[in-house]
Amino acid sequence: MLWNMLRRFTLLLASLIASSALVFLLLRLLPGDLAQAKLGIYGTPEALAQLREEYGLDKSLAAQYLSWLSGAIRGDLGLSVLTGADITQELLAKATVTLPLIVIASLIAILIAIPLGMFAALRFRRWDGIATSTVSQLGIAVPTFWVGVILITVFAVQNQVFPSGGFPYDGWSDFPNAVRSLVLPATTLALAQGAVLTRFARSATIDVIQQDYFRTARATGLSRARALRIHGMRNAMVPVVSVLGMQISTLIVGAIIVESVFALPGVGQMLLQDVNVRDYTKVQGTVTATTALVFVVSFLVDSILGVIDPRARRR
């Protein structure tokens, strides 16, 4: 168990280093360099040289990466090449919108998907079970931004229940309005994720129902729902939790889309703006931090799986 955790943790560290190096390289392989990008046509040779020294661009690629990495480990992602602002500070400020969005959306998705998937599984030859699984199939094909636009149309334009976008200027100190402005975005994100999760919950439950131990439980007189609750739940949850872990990367991408639809000032919105103005150090910081989050979450999910399913520990 301990040895396994250690092995996973080593893999996590290696993934973090490899992915950050990949993003670093991709953004450094640009024609021209950051100094030229910043100064543009005003770049006199002296000014360029000074800026290169300031950002350490006169050193070798490896040295640049190592100095960036040693900063990143201490939580310092450097300065924006365009505005000079502290990237970590900005990222943390934007995360106060994005992280709650992701957490609320996952909770809604789980609350919808697991009961719905089990329902579709228990009645998989009846019309209502088939209808449930057809809806989830359809849900996978629907682009997130379209769901967002439809929700805006119904709940913000036709009935003005929730705001159509934006976030209160005071942020979370204006708590009721902050929550109100996250309702539609979180629902949008949850519906897209929930559709995938429903399908996995359904097929995992069907797997359990077809097991011998389930039939034995039914033969002792338990109803299907009760047998599922006592003997099936834990087994059906294993694949669902592991899918949930893999979903974190689609959740983050989904958050970028949803923030764009609802004009939420979060990490995704900031990333898109930085890409447009070519703020490479900020793009690098944001993307690396986001992928790091993905790796850490999947590491945690893997570890949790070991607790739910003793068989997974040995793998």
Add this chain to the structure above:
Amino acid sequence: MMWNRNLLIGASLVGFNVLVAMLSLVWTPYDPLEIEPALSLTRPSTAHLLGTDENGRDILSNLIVGSRATLITGVMAVVICMVVGVTVGIATSVSPRWIESPAIFGIDIVLALPTVLFAIVLAAVYGPSTITAIFAIGIALSASVAQVTRREVNVLLTSDYVTAARASGSSTRRVIRRHILPNIRASLFVQASGACAVAILAESTLSYLGLGTTPPAPSWGRMMASLQQFLLIDPIFPLWPGLAIVITVLGFNLLGDGLREVLDPTLRESKH
């Protein structure tokens, strides 16, 4: 066997799309790029079945032409991911452990990287374009193709007929060509169809975010982004491009599911 419901619906939807894309080469109701300021944002009518956009361009014509770009994107991304994925998958399966282990690690990393995020980085470097989007999507999807291929090849490599072929002196290359590739062909079709759906969804997302196909080439994702602004005038406008994306992606998903069910008899009765 051919009357599998998913396969039938999926194939019809995909076939319909291909027909529309081919039709767009020779005929569209109007010139999709023709600007007619007097007709800005008209509702559906007999002259313009789905109405017109803010510049008076016929929405239906743009959707029809957009289907071409969508299919080309899907197919090209799938070609990239299948070629890269299958090559890497087979190559790592037959190579010695000291190559295999780092390769698996690399596949795992690409697998965990969010596709769209990767595409955003590429768009930041090379500027937004259909080509960068296709490339990013193709590479990102190739990791999962490589993983599935590896799993299948590893099973085949332990089979008796591969051992027999080896024993009778077949080279690795010959074993792959004669015994491995024909046996994984069915699963490759299933994967290609599923990958196509993911690729089309990803491309429309990138275009929606302004990081994919650039104007004036019609693209469903970008049409969605621009028509969304006129939601207050009439919510019917952003409905159309979204519907087109749903139909296409659903078609490829069902086609993939149907193929899987037809090709894998154990799934036919029980689960799906």
